[in-house]
Every structure is written in C-alpha cells, then in structure tokens.
C-alpha cells in the first residue's frame with residue numbers, strides 16, 4: 001500500500017483495516033503501553049449502561065471495545081465496515097455480537113437505541129459530522145453518546161514529547177509488530193490532524209447532540225466526550 005493519505009474513501013479505510021486485522025489488538029496494546037485497556041474501562045464507566053439497555057458500538061473492529069462494554073449487562077452490538085476486522089473478531093470473541101455496516105447509513109430505526117459509542121473510530125470515518133448526525137438519528141431522546149478518541153495532550157512539554165513519539169517512534173515500532181506498518185503512519189498523521197477537545201465538542205453540539213462535556217485520559221492523549229440526545 002502507498003503512503004497513507006488522510007483523504008480516504010470508506011472502501012480504502014476498510015481495506016486498510018482488513019490489512020491490519022490479524023495483529024490489531026496486540027499492536028494497540030504495544031503502541032499504547034497497555035493504556036488501551038484503561039481507556040476502554042473508562043468508556044464503559046462513562047456510558048453507565050444498565051442491564052437490558054440497547055447500545056451500539058460503532059466502528060467496533062475486532063470487537064475489543066464491544067467486549068468491554070458487554071460486561072455491563074446491556075445488549076451491546078458492534079458494527080464495522082471492515083470484513084477483515086469482523087472476521088478476526090468473530091473468531092477470537094465468538095460471544096460478541098458483530099454486524100457489517102456503514103456508520104453513515106446505520107441499519108437501525110430512528111430512536112431505536114439507548115446509547116451509541118465509538119472508540120478510536122470517529123477519526124477514521126470520512127464525514128465526521130454526518131456520522132454524528134446518523135448516531136443521533138438512531139438514539140432515543142435522552143439517550144447518550146460517548147466518543148473515545150485520541151486528542152490533544154494538555155501540557156505543552158508533554159505534547160512535544162508525545163508528538164515526537166507519534167511521528168517518529170510509533171511508525172518504527174509498528175514496522176516491527178504490525179502486519180501493515182503504513183496504516184500506522186496514517187494513524188499518526190490522522191491523530192495530528194484531528195480537532196482538539198473543544199473542537200470535537202463543538203462539532204458534536206452542531207450535529208444533533210446536547211449537553212456535550214469531556215474529560216481527558218492520560219493527560220489528554222485520549223479524551224472521552226459525553227453527550228445526550230436532545
């Protein structure tokens with residue numbers, strides 16, 4: 001695959017994830033120094049799912065995020081565009097419900113869900129605002145959204161070190177552990193190009209979501225944005 005471009009069509013994004021699927025879970029844990037597990041637990045806590053609630057985990061990939069959410073006792077289903085990621089997920093997590101589909105045309109009726117969440121996926125969807133509006137469409141009034149996504153470290157000195165890691169060390173590490181290192185160049189560049197906490201908050205507020213708040217994890221490397229369907 002050629003060097004990652006940030007302007008990707010949905011089928012190109014899916015193909016990129018097909019190519020990293022086999023080692024996706026392990027690569028994440030290595031590149032994040034194991035922090036990914038804590039970020040997933042924090043996402044589950046922020047959603048505060050109750051037994052029997054219906055929740056969609058969008059851009060679920062191999063279902064690693066979906067599996068954590070299902071511990072809540074809610075009815076959680078994951079959805080993803082990459083058949084390769086879904087195939088790995090179905091093999092290693094047979095108990096997790098996973099569907100093929102596009103975040104921009106969800107196979108759910110208006111207001112069908114109590115909660116929608118997306119972990120490390122919103123950045124990869126070609127039209128962020130359209131995806132947020134589609135999530136709002138399928139969520140009932142009063143239902144909630146939690147977005148777990150890479151963001152901007154708040155401390156300036158830490159941000160400098162982190163950006164150095166992202167642009168230099170991360171692709172080098174990925175070359176050793178991933179089945180498609182170019183995808184991790186795309187990862188680094190897409191994190192750098194992504195809006196900061198306030199920027200994403202404003203995008204959510206303009207795309208059908210109310211009461212938008214956020215909290216930083218690991219100094220702002222990741223942010224959890226919470227909103228309710230007005």
Ligand SMILES: C[S@@+](CC[C@H](N)C(=O)[O-])C[C@H]1O[C@@H](n2cnc3c(N)ncnc32)[C@H](O)[C@@H]1O
Nearest residue numbers: 017059060061065080081082102103119121124
């Ligand atoms: C970085 S993975 C995140 C997987 C998982 N949620 C996690 O926390 O590790 C991003 C996923 O977004 C999916 N994706 C990108 N565009 C999509 C779209 N339009 N609809 C559904 N999934 C999409 C990709 O196929 C990929 O599996």
